[in-house]
Amino acid sequence: MTTPPIATTAPAPGEPGTTGAASAPGRIEGRSLGRIAWTRFKRDKAAMTGGVVVILLVLLAVLAKPIEAVFGLDPNVPHSDLLDPNLGGLPLGSFGGMSLDHPLGIDPLQGRDLLARLIEGSWVSLLVAFGATVLSNTLGTVLGVVAGYYGGWVDTVISRVMDTFLAFPLLLFAISISATLQGGAFGLHGLPLHIAVLIFVIGFFNWPYMGRIVRGQTLSLREREFVFAARSLGARGPLILFKELLPNLVGPILVYSTLLIPTNILFEAALSFLGVGIQAPQASWGGMMNDAITYYQVDTSYLVIPGLAIFLTVLAFNLLGDGLRDALDPRSN
């Protein structure tokens, strides 16, 4: 009975009732659900593409500063010599001043390198989107699972709070809070403060979406007999929540998170576009679009470049999220 679990290449002799005995070596290991999901995921071309793009984007964002240093890119250095004062500060040359030195051109008036700004903007945009997603999904998961499992008045109170949050005029709040905190708060100033405010505003007011999803899932999970089984063994509420229910919610949470990140990227862009997010001169994708809006009639490329970056990011995350949902769905095969 105590076969040593060594990975011998010899097949297990006569393992009764072991389905994969012939193919599996001596060690008998369950094919975990994660492994099965990965097998399915690998077959999904669109999802794999999305996943690769997401990984590249994250690498770009994390390595933004080193990349800028290595390639000598600086998002905030003006190149006024490349601007044409006769045209009101538009870049010299065609296509927004594209050249070998500035592959994506330079921006009007200030002449800053757009590639550098795009790379610099990536970490700001992704950090805000990730931060806000983590915040809203943590809040949503905890409150949703508690509401769904305990039900009764706990559920009623949490559900009403969710409704209230969803009815909240988010934009007004964002504008007023960033105006109030202009001078600094919690020991934060400048960029860190702006990022923190964005994460808070986006994350704190979006948790009810996650909360509703998790609550719904929990409502159906808690009627599953394994929850009764845990209770019949004397398991306490928190243990049931974290050991029995939460592992079954990881899939939906993961899927919804990958779908929420692009929404939050758009949110960051919108808020920065409205001037209440990241402040100049710091580059962010939303901010770049804000800068471009005055010139879109002269040269659309200023709008297209950050727009395309946002579009590709959103698309990649959505493809990844859809693929994850299919891969983790126990009904699909």
Added chain:
Amino acid sequence: MTDTQPAAVPSPTPSPERDPQRAPLLKVTDLVRHFPIKGGGVLRRKVGAVRAVDGISFAVHPGETLGVVGESGCGKSTMGRLVTRLDEPTGGTVEFEGRDITHLGAAAMRPLRRDIQIVFQDPYSSLNPRHTVGTIVGAPFKLQKVATEHGVKRAVQDLLELCGLNPEHYNRYPHEFSGGQRQRIGIARALALKPKMIVADEPVSALDVSIQAQVVNLLDDLQRELGLTYLIIAHDLSVVRHVSDRVAVMYLGKIVEVADRDTLYSRPAHPYTTALLSAVPVPDPRRKERRVGAAPGEGGGRILLTGDVPSPINPPSGCRFRTRCWKAQEICAEQEPLLELLSPGQQVACHFPENQQSPENQVTTP
């Protein structure tokens, strides 16, 4: 272990419930569970109730198996959850080993959980898909902080072996097993703490017919080996026939008949039992003889129940079975028949019981 336990069925006393020496292990009195129906609107006021369990009484004695049979929706699972205290009764009492556990809190219930365990109806939902078999069957030891002689892993493997599973499958996930194997895993989990009593809620109804017998036999063997007491729920009489000492028949939240196994199958007294019996397929040709002799239904033919089961929200007045009963009279709508002793070892709730020897009790059907 087995020899300290009294024999499962004491043959000299045909009905265990009237043996004064044997205190019941589980005693249920007037048990009620109504699920409130909330209306719409903000206040969600109670507008009615699903009377899932509506006043049932029975007792289970040590070493005995009580089968509980009834159609889908008659409140069997609810009853199972009430006696295992997974649900709070609306009324009545549940006593375990003479102790009233009806309203014990979760903390007070915890030590008792070792003694009374439950095997669930759906093997696909009773095992957490995200846990390995080792985690699932080992959970009782961890939750109840029970020390094991050679470690939890060894204890789990012993349990798997006891239930006819490969102990090496410790690391596998539930989805890698068939329904029958999953049910065995569920049984192994229920046995981990060496309970005195096991409530099995339709342990085989989700399984293929060919597998059903294997699982029922496993339960039977385990009872003999470990001296267990069973409350086995089923939706047809054929499943529990083999394993039960006594059988209770439920209809719409009520027990309509309780009797010793042989009495119930040979001389069913309640028309509903008769109807259920006539629907029982005869799997074993050797038993066919007895069955024909029993002559379910007056003519010995098959009785087909017509009409739907009435709603447990608004059950019929008087006898709940009267809307489908071919013997119903006026009194059946006016007076609720009480569960009364008909003959030794047989209680029935019917104004005009079947298979009566004395002619004055026999009422001719119109």
